[in-house]
Amino acid sequence: MDDSVHILLVEDEPDVASFIQQGLQEEAYDVEWVKNGQRALEYVQQKDVDLILLDVRLPDRSGIEVCERLRLHRPELPIMMLTALDAVEDRVKGLRAGADDYLPKPFAFDELLARIEALLRRIDQAERTDILQDGPLQVNPAARTCTYDGEEVPLTPTEFDLLTYLMARRGQALSRDTIHRDVWGHDFDRGTNLIDVYVNYVRRKLDEVGCSSPIETVRGTGYRYTSCTEASVAHD
Incomplete structure (x- = not known):
């Protein structure tokens, strides 16, 4: 649908990506999956994206670097980082790179969904x-x-x-x-x-x-x- 929310999922683990993509599609989100940071940067330049789910550990470059580069060109784009790194310093590093939220793995799908809804709701409320x-x-x-x-x-x-x-x-x-x-x-x-x-x-x-x-x-x-x-x- 033209009015559907377009989410870019950047995740190199196929099982994790499949779990997230299938769950979000069942909630009527339009989800595109890419496996590395370079493809994510190229995708955002070519297509409209409403929100990015970004893994920290990627095979070609860190999600931190990808987030920083995205922020240079798309400061308004909501970014949620997903990672197995859950120390406070790791979370702060992701937030300082420009992430809007940070969800440690493993996580319940309902929590991921709630956080996505919260990010989108904030933007929608601000527009009014x-x-x-x-x-x-x-x-x-x-x-x-x-x-x-x-x-x-x-x-x-x-x-x-x-x-x-x-x-x-x-x-x-x-x-x-x-x-x-x-x-x-x-x-x-x-x-x-x-x-x-x-x-x-x-x-x-x-x-x-x-x-x-x-x-x-x-x-x-x-x-x-x-x-x-x-x-x-x-x-x-």
């Missing part, structure tokens, strides 16, 4: 939100663009959703649990600093275009969006 304006900083959820003084801020899907979420709740002190539930759409693993990592990504990208980050750390709680025109608070 009015334009958010804070001085020279503008976020357009429908177009999924963020600009500062007319200059584009190149945010990944999760960075964009996080900024949109916080900006829409300006002045509210939001806990990490609440942010994770509403932005990521699944239970918060307190063994990671996932939210802190992504807040720092957003802050850095805003700083790079001359916007003093309006995201304030609320000690003992989480974060609060203030205003880019009066962002004089410490970030730590």
Whole structure:
């Protein structure tokens, strides 16, 4: 169907790929399977993709490298990494490469499905939100663009959703649990600093275009969006 969701599965293990592809197709997703990173990069350049499931261990290059290269050309594309590596440092490495979510193997298919639905739902919800304006900083959820003084801020899907979420709740002190539930759409693993990592990504990208980050750390709680025109608070 023309309105079906197109998912690119990048996985070199045939049994795992078959399990995922068959399950998602039964849920009416359109799934294309490729076995290595180079083919994934070529596929994304040639065809429309709504979401990528990307294994970390690939035969030709690491999924981390593939993710980083995808981010250079398609910063808006949702990417979920799948891997048997489950140490906190491995998860953080994947997130720092630009992944929007990270699911360790082995996993239950229902959890994979729920995380995919959460990623797609975040994008769909953002498209129905009015334009958010804070001085020279503008976020357009429908177009999924963020600009500062007319200059584009190149945010990944999760960075964009996080900024949109916080900006829409300006002045509210939001806990990490609440942010994770509403932005990521699944239970918060307190063994990671996932939210802190992504807040720092957003802050850095805003700083790079001359916007003093309006995201304030609320000690003992989480974060609060203030205003880019009066962002004089410490970030730590």
